Amino acid sequence: MRLKIKPWKCSQLLLSLLLPGIIVLEAMPVTADEINNTAVFGGDNIGSFNTNNTTFRAGEADLQITKTANKSAAEPGDTVIYRVVIRNTGAVSASNLTLNDTLPLGLRLAEKSVQGSLTDGSTTSEVEVSTTPAQNRTVAINYAGSIPPQGTLSVVYAVTVTPDGMRGSGRNLAVATTETLTSNTASHLLRIRPGILSDCATLIGRVFVDKNFDGEQQRGEPGVPNAVIFMDDGNRIITDANGMYSVANVISGNRTATLDYTSLPGYIQAPNLYKIKNNSQSRLVRLAPGSMARINFAVTPAFGEGKVGAKKRFAPKSSKGGRL
Numbered sequence: 001m002r003l004k005i006k007p008w009k010c011s012q013l014l015l016s017l018l019l020p021g022i023i024v025l026e027a028m029p030v031t032a033d034e035i036n037n038t039a040v041f042g043g044d045n046i047g048s049f050n051t052n053n054t055t056f057r058a059g060e061a062d063l064q065i066t067k068t069a070n071k072s073a074a075e076p077g078d079t080v081i082y083r084v085v086i087r088n089t090g091a092v093s094a095s096n097l098t099l100n101d102t103l104p105l106g107l108r109l110a111e112k113s114v115q116g117s118l119t120d121g122s123t124t125s126e127v128e129v130s131t132t133p134a135q136n137r138t139v140a141i142n143y144a145g146s147i148p149p150q151g152t153l154s155v156v157y158a159v160t161v162t163p164d165g166m167r168g169s170g171r172n173l174a175v176a177t178t179e180t181l182t183s184n185t186a187s188h189l190l191r192i193r194p195g196i197l198s199d200c201a202t203l204i205g206r207v208f209v210d211k212n213f214d215g216e217q218q219r220g221e222p223g224v225p226n227a228v229i230f231m232d233d234g235n236r237i238i239t240d241a242n243g244m245y246s247v248a249n250v251i252s253g254n255r256t257a258t259l260d261y262t263s264l265p266g267y268i269q270a271p272n273l274y275k276i277k278n279n280s281q282s283r284l285v286r287l288a289p290g291s292m293a294r295i296n297f298a299v300t301p302a303f304g305e306g307k308v309g310a311k312k313r314f315a316p317k318s319s320k321g322g323r324l
Contacts, residue, residue: 106165
């Protein structure tokens with residue numbers, strides 16, 4: 001057996017392993033960091049056969065990321081700042097990188113807060129990064145430059161905690177990718193605490209003249225201003241010039257609102273032809289924490305066309321099918 005190693009021009013290497021007429025191996029670089037390996041089999045009385053090509057890299061990039069935050073716990077309304085550090089531990093540069101961060105339910109990215117910086121040795125400089133609109137809560141942050149070997153890319157961004165965060169896990173997952181590389185997955189767990197207003201809800205509604213007695217306001221059915229509504233906790237609400245009202249920070253649970261008809265001289269309750277439960281001076285609603293609910297009150301003039309129309313609709317029928 002004879003082993004022959006011969007240097008090749010242009011950084012090419014020819015490796016020949018000769019077993020009397022049996023095998024020849026060659027290895028040549030395809031690109032600067034790729035080597036293509038091909039084996040040829042043959043003998044004295046048989047033809048030559050090429051094996052499949054095998055390509056391996058002389059050196060490549062390797063990405064490792066870590067993720068931290070300025071808070072370990074937050075409440076709805078708080079702002080949390082995340083920092084993701086992407087380190088290239090390989091021997092060549094990593095280019096055209098995308099950071100995909102899957103945010104938990106209830107965390108909303110502040111897109112203008114995204115910033116990036118590149119560290120190469122002892123030098124740190126700001127770099128431009130861009131964002132792609134979130135898909136299924138996954139935010140893509142793109143860097144079109146390169147991270148040199150042993151260099152780091154730091155990405156900082158802020159998120160706002162919404163009331164929906166109480167229903168989420170608080171854990172988000174980040175992974176960095178290039179065309180050929182995928183980093184490890186970095187995670188951070190944010191504990192979301194009930195805030196001072198987390199158990200509260202918002203109640204909205206209106207008082208309007210219901211001309212067709214369906215309980216819904218349509219065009220031509222005006223709102224009634226200065227109507228007074230009492231809540232079960234004693235709160236007194238007055239409608240605006242359009243008959244609308246809203247109450248924030250209402251304690252969640254079963255709540256009752258009652259329209260005070262003494263504040264509406266000349267109006268009475270409008271009968272509802274479709275929902276019997278709405279034929280009441282009071283309304284019952286269940287408010288979930290952080291939710292919004294609506295309670296409307298339909299009224300009709302005590303005298304006039306609306307009142308006559310209501311009487312005709314609810315008048316009892318005679319035995320012959322007509323109105324009495």
